Amino acid sequence: MPDSVLHVEDIHKSFGALKASDGISLDLYPGEIHALIGPNGAGKSTLIKQIAGGLKPDAGRVRFLGRDVTGLTTAQRAHAGLGRTFQISALAMQFTVLQNVVLGAVGQSGLVFRFFRNAMKDEALVSRAREALRRVGLAELENSITAELSHGQRRQLEVAVALTLSPKAFLMDEPMAGMGAEGSRVLTDFLQELKKEAPILLVEHDMDAVFALADRISVLVYGKIIATGSVDQIRADAQVREAYLGEEEEEAL
Secondary structure: OOOOOEEEEEEEEEEOOEEEEEEEEEEEOOOOEEEEEOOOOOOHHHHHHHHHOOOOOOEEEEEEOOEEOOOOOHHHHHHHOEEEEOOOOOOOOOOEHHHHHHHHHHHHOOOOHHHHHHHOOOHHHHHHHHHHHHHHOOHHHOOOEHHHOOHHHHHHHHHHHHHOOOOOEEEEEOOOOOOOHHHHHHHHHHHHHHOOOOOEEEEOOOHHHHHHHOOEEEEEEOOEEEEEEOHHHHHHOHHHHHHHHHHHHHHHO
16 A cells, blocks of 8 residues: 555544544545544544644644644645645635635745735736636636635635645545535536545535545544444444444435
């Protein structure tokens, strides 16, 4: 098996008596989508924040491309090639679509916001932003105000922002949230192609999308990973069905 692109080793994080991360370890390998699933409150978003750099673990470490990045900031990790999309939109709604992508590239590079106006005059940066928009299918909307986009288009825009720094891996926190069936299908097809370029650690509640996309799945319950395996292995795991999948499947009926 090839070396992992991302390696999370024995991560612990507590908030008072609550153990949000209780000895979590996982790997992300080249060319794969590794889905992280679990019930609400399992600690998925807390783990993603620790991997991305927005939250410091109490113990454990994060290695990215063979380098220990546990002490790096979010911007430093992004600059190193760790791309992230958010569970809750971080877009500037009053800006145009193109401005948002350029702003995201500037911000994720760790540059100061005051350079944004100059950035819009940077032909190379704007060209990179336009290419990212083309790839996610939003090129024709570059001059639209972001607030006017549909929810699904905003999720696509967030992916375009992450693409601007040519990530070596993606962290995606519920990219399908709020999307209709058609939007989910389009994004699913796009992510299947994107993983060939950079692997994806995917947090997602849409189990149809997870089962369609994931090469491997890890199940997080009460801060602990209780199982990791292929789609078929996870479907057949009695502990997983009892802790999570049975409840999800009942809700889908």
